[in-house]
Amino acid sequence: MFTLSTRTLLILIVGIALVLNSFAAAGIASAEPTAERDTHAHHSTGALDSPADSFDRPFSSGASLSLANSTVTSIVFLADHSRSDGPDPLEHDLRKELHDDIHQTSGIYVSDLRETYDIHRSTLRYHLDVLERRGLVSSDTIFGQLWYAPVGSDGNELRAALTNDTIGEIVDSIALLEPVSVTELASEVERSPSTVSYHLERLEYEGVIEQERRSTTVLSQLASDVRTELESLEDSADP
Incomplete structure (x- = not known):
């Protein structure tokens, strides 16, 4: 049985609203000469419009056309997002680039993606959410920031730490001097x-890391799995 998706149904509803609004705008435009004559008659007799007259007077065609333009914009926006959220999410150019960057870096903060792509935050989050819903990337909050990585990747906390100069330097120093x-x-x-x-x-x-208190001193060392991950990263970085 054929069924319409929620997004498609929404676009149809907005389209119908646009058609009705266009008819209304055409009717208002044809009624304006009469309204202008009535206004001229009021001023000729010296009478002022009452508040009730103001509410009864129809909107101008300019306001209706402005509403129509806004409706057209909404339809274009919805249609674009409907297209970009199709069967293959990677057919969308921007989404394909985001996917490739996340996989090539093995994980990246959303703030770093925003610096790379000159797009609005809500647009960026929309496409990242699509990738995550399709199981192509995963997200997590690490060090208080949103981090995106390939699904099933390990060592995200270490990779996130190493992207920050100060934290990465501290991690490297712990690995060198631990405990x-x-x-x-x-x-x-x-x-x-x-x-x-x-x-x-x-x-x-x-x-x-793991910390241990010895007398009055707190000593730090890498967690055992993190130490293994760091060694693996260093080995892969060597030419």
Whole structure:
């Protein structure tokens, strides 16, 4: 049995509204000369329009045509999104580029995608949502930001950490010096102890590092699976 999708039905409804609005605009345009004569008669007798007269007077054809133009814009927008959300989501050029970038980088923040593509945030999120609904990418919130990666990819927390210069430098220093104290790390990365402590808390929360207190000192080291992932990244980066 043939059924219409919700989006197609919406486009049909808006199209019908446009047709009705066009008829209304044509009727208003033909009625305007009469309205103008009535207005002239009022001014000739010195009478002022009452509030009721103002409400009873029809809208101008300009306002109706403006509404018609707005309706046309809505139909074009819906039609474009209906087309772009078709059977193959990668037939859409922008969506194909987003998909390829996410897979080539093995994960990227949505903020970095916005810097690459000069499009509105809502448009970017729409196409990313389509990719995610079709099972082509996945999203997660890492370090307080939205992160997109290929479906089933591992090590997103580590990759996200390495995209930030300061956090990435702290991770590399931990890998080199572990177990390491906050003071030693601060000296190594040339940051204040408070800044290093802040990032260490975030890294521990995301499971990138593990911390252990020994007497009055807190020592940090990479989580075992993260250490393996980092070594794998380093090996793949070597020529």
